[in-house]
Amino acid sequence: MFRRLGLSVYPDNSVFEEDLAYISFAQMQGFERIFMSMLEVTEGKQAVATKFSKIITAAKKLGYEVILDIAPNIFDELGISYDDLSFFAELGADGLRLDAGFDGNKEATLSFNPHGLIIELNMSNDVAYLDNILTYEANKPFIYGCHNFYPQAGSALPLDFFNACSKRFKKYGIRTAAFVSSQVATGGPWDINDGLPTLEMHRQLPIEVQAKHLFATGLIDDVIIGNAYASEEELIALGQLNRYQIEFTLDFLPTVNPIEREIALDNQHFRRGDITSQMVRSTQVRKAYKESNPKHDHDSIFQRGDIVIGNDEFGKYKNELQIVLTPHSDTRKNKIGSIKETELVLLDYVLPWTKFRFK
Incomplete structure (x- = not known):
């Protein structure tokens, strides 16, 4: 499976012009996907739609795939149903990352949504979550997996646990993703931000070394910068990275x-x-x-x-x-x-x- 670079933006905690400059520069370095958090929305449906559609439209013009990170409370906040994902399709998103899971059949049903939205699953649990979903005959090409990131120092995954979780997805040929952390960025979804990596061992490492390691495991297809904004030097270093063999x-x-x-x-x-x-x-x-x-x-x-x-x-x-x-x-x-x-x-x-x- 071909490998990609991604980054994160947080429209509820950022300025559109700064986000646009960031994703534009990253696109020139070969970045192809965006993780966009909706976990913090509090302004109501219309305000959210206006804010998110603006940055998503700009991202799509640059050729990005955009996945929105959502949780059950977002549906309550926006007054929408899991049975109708048209709101997210109208924003221009390519998919939804489910921060919390359901019973397996629900996720499988969501993967057949009429808008063709990708359903991205939380990978950071070593349980038979994906197996359960696939037994309900999910629409497999529209299923992705993505690990969590961990803002608190000491709280991210150890390598052996990360490997076990990732292998559960990789054995089915599911596209996988994990996060690396900029050493200069301070932006994220929460007021605590000691970096936003998936692996604890990565927290203090240069960002390109983190990415090299994730690709070297053979378990991760998409490497995403968790915090914003990474420096231009970091974006360039990742863009120059050999994604397919250790360099x-x-x-x-x-x-x-x-x-x-x-x-x-x-x-x-x-x-x-x-x-x-x-x-x-x-x-x-x-x-x-x-x-x-x-x-x-x-x-x-x-x-x-x-x-x-x-x-x-x-x-x-x-x-x-x-x-x-x-x-x-x-x-x-x-x-x-x-x-x-x-x-x-x-x-x-x-x-x-x-x-x-x-x-």
Whole structure:
């Protein structure tokens, strides 16, 4: 399934002109979907319609898919029924995210709404929620899944629980989404905002590393920025992200030579299928590069995340590139640099035959 970038806007807590500038710049960076919260509406049906239709219309002109986040109290607030979703269709929305669930049959019935609205389900529960809905013969192409975000520090999901929840959706081929958090944005739905990630381990990480991790799990199709507004630098970094394979940020040593730099940066790497626990081996490059590679930075203990390349003393393995997984020493290898420390978590996703690159 193709992968997308998304962002969030909060019309009840923002100014239209600022929202428009934000989504316009993000669209130029390749963003394609918008999460738009309706959980805070209090102004009545007509005022809500005017406010939301304005930003949704602008978003649709930019090519965005717009999903509205709603809860049962919104229907009471607006005086509308779950059996008639025309209000949201008339706003121009593409779908509704149900913050709270029903009995399974209700969600399945909603997926056949005459307006073709997508029904997005809450993924952040490790229960057979989706299975129940699908047993009621839901309109599967119109079912999405999306995790929650968590404004309070310490309250977001641990990785193992996130994996279990996500696998329940991914096994059925449902489009999935999760949130990353800008390190500068302060906007959100509530008065507490310690960042808006899905995973607690992401809360203090650079936003592009959060996104790399979510894509690397193979469980998430859409990565959405939870808080607003992310900086232009963050939007650009996400726009430049390789969504389909891990691309490690490599901090070179000043002693790296031109051949080693070319081997690292200018080649498609993949891990050998017959793996070892000591290192990730990219072996094809040694067949293409026969040039001499004198020794340098070869006599220390290599640490996890170090990048090494075989030197002239390594015989047939000269110019083979390796990523160190467990500490070891070998004077036949030159250390050329290290993977950025915040990205070391990505090493867990380099499996047999996994493709990867460096930048």
